[in-house]
Amino acid sequence: xxxxxxxxxxxxxxxxxxxxxxxxxxxxxxxxxxxxxxxxxxxxxxxxxxxxxxxxxxxxxxxxxxxxxxxxxxxxxxxxxxxxxxxxxxxxxxxxxxxxxxxxxxxxxxxxx
Amino acid sequence: xxxxxxxxxxxxxxxxxxxxxxxxxxxxxxxxxxxxxxxxxxxxxxxxxxxxxxxxxxxxxxxxxxxxxxxxxxxxxxxxxxxxxxxxxxxxxxxxxxxxxxxxxxxxxxxxxxxxxxxxxxxxxxxxxxxxxxxxxxxxxxxxxxxxxxxxxxxxxxxxxxxxxxxxxxxxxxxxxxxxxxxxxxxxxxxxxxxxxxxxxxxxxxxxxxxxxxxxxxxxxxxxxxxxxxxxxxxxxxxxxxxxxxxxxxxxxxxxxxxxxxxxxxxxxxxxxxxxx
Numbered sequence: 387x388x389x390x391x392x393x394x395x396x397x398x399x400x401x402x403x404x405x406x407x408x409x410x411x412x413x414x415x416x417x418x419x420x421x422x423x424x425x426x427x428x429x430x431x432x433x434x435x436x437x438x439x440x441x442x443x444x445x446x447x448x449x450x451x452x453x454x455x456x457x458x459x460x461x462x463x464x465x466x467x468x469x470x471x472x473x474x475x476x477x478x479x480x481x482x483x484x485x486x487x488x489x490x491x492x493x494x495x496x497x498x499x
Numbered sequence: 500x501x502x503x504x505x506x507x508x509x510x511x512x513x514x515x516x517x518x519x520x521x522x523x524x525x526x527x528x529x530x531x532x533x534x535x536x537x538x539x540x541x542x543x544x545x546x547x548x549x550x551x552x553x554x555x556x557x558x559x560x561x562x563x564x565x566x567x568x569x570x571x572x573x574x575x576x577x578x579x580x581x582x583x584x585x586x587x588x589x590x591x592x593x594x595x596x597x598x599x600x601x602x603x604x605x606x607x608x609x610x611x612x613x614x615x616x617x618x619x620x621x622x623x624x625x626x627x628x629x630x631x632x633x634x635x636x637x638x639x640x641x642x643x644x645x646x647x648x649x650x651x652x653x654x655x656x657x658x659x660x661x662x663x664x665x666x667x668x669x670x671x672x673x674x675x676x677x678x679x680x681x682x683x684x685x686x687x688x689x690x691x692x693x694x695x696x697x698x699x700x701x702x703x704x705x706x707x708x709x710x711x712x713x714x715x716x717x718x719x720x721x722x723x724x725x726x727x728x729x730x731x732x733x734x735x736x737x738x739x740x741x742x743x744x745x746x747x748x749x750x751x752x753x754x755x756x757x758x759x760x761x762x763x764x765x766x767x768x769x770x771x772x773x774x775x776x
Contacts, residue, residue, distance in 0.1 A: 411529055412536040429560030430537075434529060435572030438522075456535060457528040 396436045398478065399426070401445060401463065401471040408462045411437060437461055445470045505552040506534050509562060516566025526569050534559060632676055636669035639686060646693055657692060664689030 403409065403417040414437070415430050440446045445467035448459050463471070510531055517523035534555045541551035559565065643665035647658040668685025671678060 410532065412533045415533075429564065430533065430558050431530065431560040431565035432568050434526070434533075434565075435568040438569070439572045453532075454535075456532045458532050459525070459529050 395478075396428070396433070397440060397445075398471065398474040400433065400436055400440060401467055401474070404446065404461055404463045405468070405471055408460050410458050410460045414461065440467070503535070503538065503552060505549070505556060506531070506538065509534065509556050509559075512562035513566055516562050517569060520570065530559070530565070629676060633673045636672040636682075636686075640666045640669040643686075643689055643693065646690075661689045661692035664692065 399418060400414060403414050403421070406417070409417065411434055412430075415433050418426050418433070437446065437448075441448055441461070443466075445464060446461045447464050448461045451458050451460065510527055513530055514523065514527050517526055520526075534552075537555035537558060538551045541554050542548070546554060560568075640662075643662055647662055664685050666689075668682045668687075668689060671685065672682035675681070
């Protein structure tokens with residue numbers, strides 16, 4: 387999948403990964419890669435701005451801890467985040483179903499003469 | 500984990516991209532945790548120490564692109580200044596100041612020549628202007644001394660050389676005010692010496708840099724005036740056409756600078772981080 391297309395859905399994907407439980411940034415990226423069978427291959431650093439954006443929007447909250455002498459930031463889904471994820475997931479399912487309908491009705495593309 | 504030189508260099512580069520941003524420390528700590536985690540993962544998989552660092556950095560993304568993404572997320576909807584737009588802005592500022600310096604220094608040279616050599620023709624405001632210039636130059640010299648103190652250079656050879664340049668320049672400016680190219684060169688050179696060793700010091704305030712940029716503008720302007728005077732058969736006098744030419748140059752420079760800065764800002768607003776480089 388192209389990076390540009392993936393960027394448009396990154397917020398939903400990050401929320402979905404965090405629905406399983408709190409994670410720090412590296413674990414979020416790890417989960418994204420594993421669950422997509424390594425199809426989602428963004429520059430890893432670009433996931434952090436998405437996490438910060440979602441936190442400012444109130445969909446995530448974060449807390450700092452110290453692990454092996456390093457500061458680590460762990461992200462949690464908030465109630466608003468859970469609701470936001472459900473809304474986005476429903477919209478996505480409708481979109482996928484509609485695209486499937488259009489492709490299915492059109493038959494093979496390009497149409498043979 | 501000790502000895503991660505590539506990671507440390509990367510984090511330093513990222514810190515430079517985020518310099519001055521209020522959440523820079525958090526963003527850098529988060530990047531450090533990520534990169535160290537990635538290095539540990541690659542080491543577990545059998546990579547060498549150097550290779551593990553290279554892979555971790557390659558997967559994370561370049562510091563300019565990531566720095567831009569972080570700043571964009573913090574200022575969503577706003578244009579984020581890039582190194583290119585900041586450079587364009589500085590060049591534009593210097594260009595505008597250079598043009599303003601040309602106009603000012605030409606007028607200053609001409610007026611003070613009249614004040615001191617044709618006092619009967621001098622108007623009261625020209626005399627007041629001379630006094631103000633003398634007071635300003637004393638203040639500039641004091642500012643130079645204060646800046647040297649603040650930078651911890653007052654007792655050093657560099658600090659003494661810098662202050663000497665500023666003080667001699669100010670002295671010449673008071674005694675021979677129309678010799679603008681000479682005293683402006685010395686004053687600007689003095690400040691340049693002071694600041695050349697302090698480029699990365701956080702304690703150097705914006706006012707010091709603004710003063711230096713203003714000085715460069717004045718210096719460039721006086722160089723122009725010097726050439727102008729050298730080519731003129733008579734001195735002084737400014738024809739209407741020359742004033743219009745200088746004014747037009749000023750406006751063109753301003754418009755060009757603003758256009759370049761705007762273009763750079765639009766490039767920064769594009770989603771692909773690659774345009775930054």
